[in-house]
Amino acid sequence: MNGYANPDRPDQRLSNAEREDAVARLSDAQIEGRLTPSEYEQRAASVRSAVTRGDLAPLFADLPEVAPTVSAPPAPPAPPAPTVLSGPGTLPPPSAGPLPPAPASVRGSRALGGRIGDTIMALTPFIALGLFFWSGFNGGFVWSWLWFLLIPVVAIIIYGPGGKPDRGT
Known part of the structure; x- marks a missing residue:
């Protein structure tokens, strides 16, 4: 439909959706200040009872x-652009999607001794669990829980006391 003031086919019957669209357009005209509330009510009632365009x-x-605004379905998202890395340690822009896995030479471990650490x-x-059960069955479970303190102690020895995040170096 081109417009309500000059319809293409004035004898064509209206659908419920067209009536609701016309009421919405009248509501917009009232919000813009082109119609008073009483004019809006009168015209909206006439639109709801209208039969033809x-x-x-x-x-x-x-x-x-x-x-008239036609609501089109949303377009599917565009596929991410291929990521081109220019060298080891070079990162793509943040919008390029997930990062590919880094080669082993670039991906270093912070652990003392590398992969062995x-x-x-x-x-x-x-x-620690094995030592807990071994000492628990051989001497009692009262103090055997102390073996679990090995976990943070070994972590501090291997990764360092600072707990600083890995900076990719």
């Missing part, structure tokens, strides 16, 4: 023409 023409004749740290809880 021609019935709407006199209700919009004195209002400016507004292009990481392995020792991963095994420490199991060693």
Whole structure:
């Protein structure tokens, strides 16, 4: 429909959606100050009882023409642009999506001894658990819980006392 003031086919019947759109356009005209509340109520009642497009023409004749808005479905998001890295340690822009895994030469461990230190740290809880049960069955479980203090002690020895975050170096 081009407009309510000059309909394309004045004898064509209105749908419920077209009536609601016309009421919404009248509401916009009231908000803009083009219609008083009483005029809006009268015209909205006439729109709701209108049968054909021609019935709407006199209700919009004195209002400016507004292009109808067609709501299109949202466009799918664009695929991320391919990421081109120019060298080791070079990061793509933040909007480029998830980072590819870094090569082993770039991805270093902060652990003392590198991967061996990481392995020792991963095994420490199991060693502490084994020592807990060994000392518990051989001497009593009262003090055997102290073996679990090995976990933070080994972590401090391997990763350092500062607990500073890894800066990628």
